[in-house]
Amino acid sequence: MSNFIHFNGKIIPAENPLVSAGSRGLRYGDGLFETMRVINGRIALHYLHFERLFNGLAVLQFQCPASFTPAYLAEAVLALCRKTNIEKGARVRLNVVRGNGGLFDPDNHIPNVIIEATPLEAPAGIQEQGLVIDIYNTVRKHYDVLANIKSNNYLPYVLAALHANNNRLHECLLLNTAGRICDATIANVFWVKDGRIYTPPLSEGGIGGVMRRYLIENVAKQHAIREEPLTPEMLEQADEVFLTNAIMGIKWVGRYRDKEYSNQMATLLYNEYVKKLWE
Structure with a gap:
């Protein structure tokens, strides 16, 4: 587990608490995620990941600010990998959840972003055992x-x-x-x-x-x-x-x-x- 995570635009210590008991992500699973592979400072198949992510955000009726773009998220992912010195090989989980609120009265529909990154070596080839x-x-x-x-x-x-x-x-x-x-x-x-x-x-x-x-x-x-x-x-x-x-x-x-x-x-x-x- 990395010592740092990204949370809503900031890189913070991983042990910091992130959500309250009122989080809709915690209460209802109100959000979605992407699991990506970073290799040599780039996100493999990034265009497909972000296309799927933003299609999912539209389905879940999130309201994304103009600055909330694939380019912004890609840089956030890579910045976290650089911070933790694993940009040569990392497994990244990008989680987007809605904020606090009840089922009928969310505080807002703005995405909250949590990014985690852990070291991951590229395989030498397909696995030997099925x-x-x-x-x-x-x-x-x-x-x-x-x-x-x-x-x-x-x-x-x-x-x-x-x-x-x-x-x-x-x-x-x-x-x-x-x-x-x-x-x-x-x-x-x-x-x-x-x-x-x-x-x-x-x-x-x-x-x-x-x-x-x-x-x-x-x-x-x-x-x-x-x-x-x-x-x-x-x-x-x-x-x-x-x-x-x-x-x-x-x-x-x-x-x-x-x-x-x-x-x-x-x-x-x-x-x-x-x-x-x-x-």
Whole structure:
């Protein structure tokens, strides 16, 4: 944990208290967040992160001052990394919450910003051992206007992560209300069948991942990626399964229950499209 954080334009000691009991972020999860990777003084895929963030702020009806821009936030992130001497490699969480107030009477709708940064080394390559995963089906995601944003109201993923820990799994996949797979606790899911790459469309209820979008927009030039619904039965018929997010890039799945997978396509995509982001 870093000794410093950014809070509303200032870099302060991390142990300083930030919110009161009346915080809507604390009371209602009224906010959203981005998790970013800083490498050599730059934010990887920054344009996709800030596009998603500001789309989410609009959905949650925040009122952003004119000075509250992607450029302002990017400089705040990098300034914190410079302050803590980790600008060569860092994991950054940028959290935006509404201020104090009750459910019907917030004090205002201006974003409050908390930024945390911790050291993070770039991986040498895709991981050697495949992940062991399963499906968490106790809580299912609805598809609505909130489904694709990184809301602070994260309970389905919290419970899925607890299930993974309690069952010695690396990850869990989540289902939507129709019983189809939408995403994982901290990642989007892709699968490969007969040389074709697939991922669930966002209409299935998964979060609109930055790495997911990057791959869809870039890999299609060489390898077609199709967006199709994914059922648990289809998962068992896949040749490969891999997970993506902005911190790890790509991680391949080695086993789902009794099914084992290869990793040729995941390794190819990592080497061709993800590895260069960490350089």
